Amino acid sequence: MRETILNILKDIRPEFDFESSNNFIEDGFLDSFDVVTVISELELKYNIVIDGLAVIPENFESLDSICELVKKSGEK
Amino acid sequence: MDFHFQNKQITGVLSILPETEYRMEDEVIDPNDSKVKRLQKVIGYGSRRRVKGNTCMSDLLLYGLRHLISSQQLNPDDIGAIIVSTLCEDYLLPSLGCILQGELGLENDVYCMDTPQACAGYVTGLIHAFLLLDHMPNKKVIVCTGEILNRKSDPNEAKYEHPSFGGDIANITIVENCHSSRDIYANYFTDGSRRNALIIEDGGFRNPMTAEKLKMQTNNLPCMGVSMDGSGVFNFVQKEVPPSIFELSKQAGVTVDDIDWFLFHQPNKFMLQKLAGALGVPFRKVPMKLTETLGNSDSGTIPAIMTTEAADSLLSHNNLCCLSGFGGGLTWTSIIMDIGNLDFCECITSDL
Incomplete structure (x- = not known):
């Protein structure tokens, strides 16, 4: 899952090295438009629906937090 | 705050569009990005309307009001109050309501009030109308909304990295007393401690506009300098x-x-x-095509979906509707009411 999500992030913002960042939001790798795009891609890829209340910066600051969000949203 | 109204109804909605239409691809630096x-x-994001460089809100609203009067859908003598909700005032003083009253030659006892409530402006405008109608049993309230935040003095000016969310439009809603409608319920909330999440910082007395700021806004920030914490606003909603x-x-x-239509901002x-x-x-x-066809026009969006996506239904029969406006303030406000069998519910294109 990490590799798949990393590829989604690289596809959206190819100019950034996501593996070198400890916080995608604070480092400016993902803005709110990017987050919307990430959610759309995740929902499509994993056939899940991410709750609107889960769309907070904390859930998109690292690969771990995004993986956790996908799992909570129904991906086994 | 909670509200409960009786014997009030919407009887007509009119949207007035500028004639200039453009695509999102036309305003970004690289549409293939x-x-x-x-x-x-x-x-x-899709198509948008933009007023001409010298068009003001009063021009669009007067175009619509004169259309309604000339087509005998509105008798000016029936107007008891004009409520205007827009961020795009013609002047700091006087208010748009007063301008419309004067231009239409209405009686001096017509109540005129402007309420710049941004995305919550249509719902708050309706709440004001319902409150006023208790004091004018034989009159109608005209609720005017919309924005012209997309206006450009130079249509060839710099393009943007991202498309703007806005679209220009004006709307006129007729609200009046009746004796047969279902009761109307409304609520209103505000949290001013989160006001910076959606703000136009420059141009007021706190941060007066300068030539440098204006240039920066028109070149870099779509919609005249609206600054938004996208995640914060999304989470708030x-x-x-x-x-x-x-x-x-x-x-x-x-x-x-039980609700037939969720007419949301x-x-x-x-x-x-x-x-x-x-x-x-x-x-x-939940109509949601407006951002593709006309864009987000703040106070103008809810009546715009009424005159487009929901028009056939609102003209032909009664519908239980939930209207909800949310945004700048931060404010969120909703109404549950019957809307239907309208005298008119249409969208016209002006030459403005």
Whole structure:
């Protein structure tokens, strides 16, 4: 899952090295438009629906937090 | 604050569009940029209307009011009050309501009030109208909304990295007393401690406009310098709006399943889909195409979906509707009421 999500992030913002960042939001790798795009891609890829209340910066600051969000949203 | 109104109804809605239409691709630096393409798909950016460089809100509204008067859909003698909700005042002084009263030659006792409530402006305008109608049994209230935040003095000026969310439009809604409608329930909330999440910082007395700021805004920031914490606003809407609608439904003695139309402010398709999901209602009951066709016009979005996506239904039969406006303030406000069998519900194109 990490590799798949990393590829989604690289596809959206190819100019950034996501593996070198400890916080995608604070480092400016993902803005709110990017987050919307990430959610759309995740929902499509994993056939899940991410709750609107889960769309907070904390859930998109690292690969771990995004993986956790996908799992909570129904991906086994 | 909770409201309960009786014997009030909407009898007509008119949208007035500028004639100039453009596509999202026309205003961005690189329309083939992958990010722009993705945003177009997810957010729903599409076509927009833009007023001419010297057109003001009063021009659009007067165009519509004169259309209604000349087509005998509105008798000016019946107007008891004019409520205007827009961020795009012609002047700091006088208010738009006064300008419209003067231009139409209405009686001096017509009550005129402007309420710049941004995305919540249509719903708050209706609440004001319902309150006023208790004091004018034989008159009508005209609720005017819309924005012209897309106006450019030079149509060839610099393009943007991302498309703007806005679109220019004006709307006129006729509200009046009646004796047969279902009771109307409304609520209103504000949290000014989160006001910086959606703000136009420059141009008021706190930060007066300068030539340098104006140049920076028109070149770099779509929609005249609206600054938004996108995640903060999104989270605010998802957290505050659904519970307030569930509570309002209880007060109205209905469930969300009983509601025919959820006529929501139209920030973008993504947010509306998540809002529909939080409410547990099907997408078909939540019009959300406006961001693709006319854009987000703040106070103008709800009447715009009434005159476009929901028009046939609102003209032909009665519908239980939930209207909800949310945004700058931060403010969120909703109404549950019957709307239908309207005298008119149409969208006209002006030459402005």
